[in-house]
Amino acid sequence: VRLLTVGGSDGGISAALRALEVDPGVEVTVMLADAYPNFSVCGIPYYLSGDVADWRDLAHRSGSDLEALGIHLVTDTTARSIDVDGHHVIADGPTGEWQVPYDKLVIATGAVPVRPPIAGLDRYGPADGVHLLHTIGDAHAVMATITDRAVSAAVIIGAGYIGLEMAEALTARGIAVTQLEQLPQVLPTLDPQLGQIVADELDAHGVEVHTATRVTSVEVDGGRLVVRAARTDDPAPLQWSVDLVMVVTGVTPDGHLAASAGADVTPRGAIRVDRCMRTNLPDVYAAGDCVITHHILLGESYLPLGTTAHKQGRIAGENATGGHRQFAGSAGTQAVKVFDLVAARTGLRDHEATAAGYQPITVAATADDHKAYYPGAQTIHLRTTGDRGTGRLLGVQMVGAIATAVHKRIDTAATALFAHLDVDQLNDLDLSYTPPLGSPWDALQAAVQPWVLQASTPAWSAATPTSPTPSAR
Numbered sequence: 001v002r003l004l005t006v007g008g009s010d011g012g013i014s015a016a017l018r019a020l021e022v023d024p025g026v027e028v029t030v031m032l033a034d035a036y037p038n039f040s041v042c043g044i045p046y047y048l049s050g051d052v053a054d055w056r057d058l059a060h061r062s063g064s065d066l067e068a069l070g071i072h073l074v075t076d077t078t079a080r081s082i083d084v085d086g087h088h089v090i091a092d093g094p095t096g097e098w099q100v101p102y103d104k105l106v107i108a109t110g111a112v113p114v115r116p117p118i119a120g121l122d123r124y125g126p127a128d129g130v131h132l133l134h135t136i137g138d139a140h141a142v143m144a145t146i147t148d149r150a151v152s153a154a155v156i157i158g159a160g161y162i163g164l165e166m167a168e169a170l171t172a173r174g175i176a177v178t179q180l181e182q183l184p185q186v187l188p189t190l191d192p193q194l195g196q197i198v199a200d201e202l203d204a205h206g207v208e209v210h211t212a213t214r215v216t217s218v219e220v221d222g223g224r225l226v227v228r229a230a231r232t233d234d235p236a237p238l239q240w241s242v243d244l245v246m247v248v249t250g251v252t253p254d255g256h257l258a259a260s261a262g263a264d265v266t267p268r269g270a271i272r273v274d275r276c277m278r279t280n281l282p283d284v285y286a287a288g289d290c291v292i293t294h295h296i297l298l299g300e301s302y303l304p305l306g307t308t309a310h311k312q313g314r315i316a317g318e319n320a321t322g323g324h325r326q327f328a329g330s331a332g333t334q335a336v337k338v339f340d341l342v343a344a345r346t347g348l349r350d351h352e353a354t355a356a357g358y359q360p361i362t363v364a365a366t367a368d369d370h371k372a373y374y375p376g377a378q379t380i381h382l383r384t385t386g387d388r389g390t391g392r393l394l395g396v397q398m399v400g401a402i403a404t405a406v407h408k409r410i411d412t413a414a415t416a417l418f419a420h421l422d423v424d425q426l427n428d429l430d431l432s433y434t435p436p437l438g439s440p441w442d443a444l445q446a447a448v449q450p451w452v453l454q455a456s457t458p459a460w461s462a463a464t465p466t467s468p469t470p471s472a473r
């Protein structure tokens with residue numbers, strides 16, 4: 001069997017590695033548009049901050065590791081079209097156009113960063129200090145700007161998780177950062193109350209944050225970049241003069257190669273796959289940021305995450321070599337470190353649950369990460385969402401200091417979602433306890449107890465959600 005993957009990042013490499021595990025006799029070729037197979041793009045902010053000194057260390061495996069495992073790598077080669085009946089891909093590479101035959105094909109072309117409609121953005125690029133951030137090549141370009149232009153001030157457009165990671169990274173380099181977000185809060189994937197805690201953390205570390213602020217233009221003037229913006233509720237012009245502009249406003253799925261071959265795609269361009277990661281084209285699978293994702297609570301969703309791309313790629317690789325495994329689904333679990341804080345979520349927020357037809361209640365709580373008498377106890381802010389009718393857990397959000405292990409507590413909640421637990425059943429979980437690290441009721445359990453109380457209260461008398469004072473802590 002000849003397996004070809006188009007894409008050499010999380011999705012494509014995971015497919016290739018799994019195919020070889022299942023059938024060491026399979027001939028695996030991985031084609032990728034750039035020269036960086038199997039790199040952790042998630043680590044780019046930590047290279048740009050200086051935490052990771054050498055960009056090569058971001059490789060999960062080196063090219064020679066992959067070749068030693070039996071993968072034939074074709075780098076700097078872009079697939080232009082797929083001849084589905086002829087079972088070959090037509091590609092442009094360093095030696096011109098060529099045809100690459102396959103028996104099974106995995107498309108893992110990922111996503112492309114969004115370029116918002118801001119005047120001037122289409123005229124400027126890395127040479128001017130204007131950057132997108134999606135690939136290792138982009139990371140090199142940002143590093144070149146930082147060193148060549150002796151950057152002292154930067155504007156980051158977007159305050160999603162990559163924008164926040166970059167605010168921390170550039171601050172660590174001594175660069176004054178202004179962060180502009182058109183929505184009313186930073187980290188809009190969390191509830192505003194938690195977003196505000198993250199905004200305060202940015203502020204405490206010197207990042208100038210402007211929410212509800214829409215960038216209108218970027219232009220080069222006198223060797224510097226001038227960014228103009230206005231608040232969404234006030235047309236008065238705002239302006240910054242900086243050396244670097246970073247645009248991190250989300251991604252859109254790159255499904256056009258598959259679509260042009262006849263694959264079914266969503267209106268947004270994500271390739272439709274079944275849970276075996278099969279497209280509607282014979283012998284063609286797809287995985288990662290280019291596909292729609294099965295969500296355990298929503299059914300169909302689009303969740304461009306590295307964790308998901310790895311799992312889906314592995315399933316595509318297994319099934320392309322004769323397997324029958326299904327993708328179990330995502331809960332949208334994610335965490336981000338912002339200076340000394342971690343913000344995390346899994347499942348649905350209140351408005352998302354309502355839109356999906358649930359009857360959600362969301363209850364806020366605070367709890368210490370460990371017993372207050374042991375030094376260093378810190379507060380975790382939690383929000384629990386569950387369905388009033390069924391009691392089913394729908395989602396949890398948390399913000400706390402790094403030492404409060406918010407990222408692992410969210411994983412307990414994610415596990416509960418996978419197990420279809422009711423909110424109340426979280427209290428039954430046998431979680432660990434020792435005073436320096438926890439409490440008899442873990443912070444997650446302390447947060448769900450007021451949810452259970454409120455859900456059992458008739459709606460007409462439901463009080464405003466308050467922090468819990470759980471008994472027996």
Ligand SMILES: Cc1cc2nc3c(=O)[nH]c(=O)nc-3n(C[C@H](O)[C@H](O)[C@H](O)COP(=O)(O)OP(=O)(O)OC[C@H]3O[C@@H](n4cnc5c(N)ncnc54)[C@H](O)[C@@H]3O)c2cc1C
Binds near residue numbers: 305
């Ligand atoms: C800065 C940053 C930080 C992130 N942090 C996190 C994180 O902390 N946690 C998390 O879960 N996710 C994170 N992500 C998201 C995660 O990196 C992506 O979800 C993941 O890389 C998707 O993998 P993929 O293989 O689907 O696509 P991509 O990584 O986008 O790779 C696409 C591949 O396809 C190739 N390609 C595209 N078109 C063609 C073509 N026509 N021909 C040949 N090759 C082609 C590309 O060269 C590349 O090899 C982050 C992303 C970024 C940019």
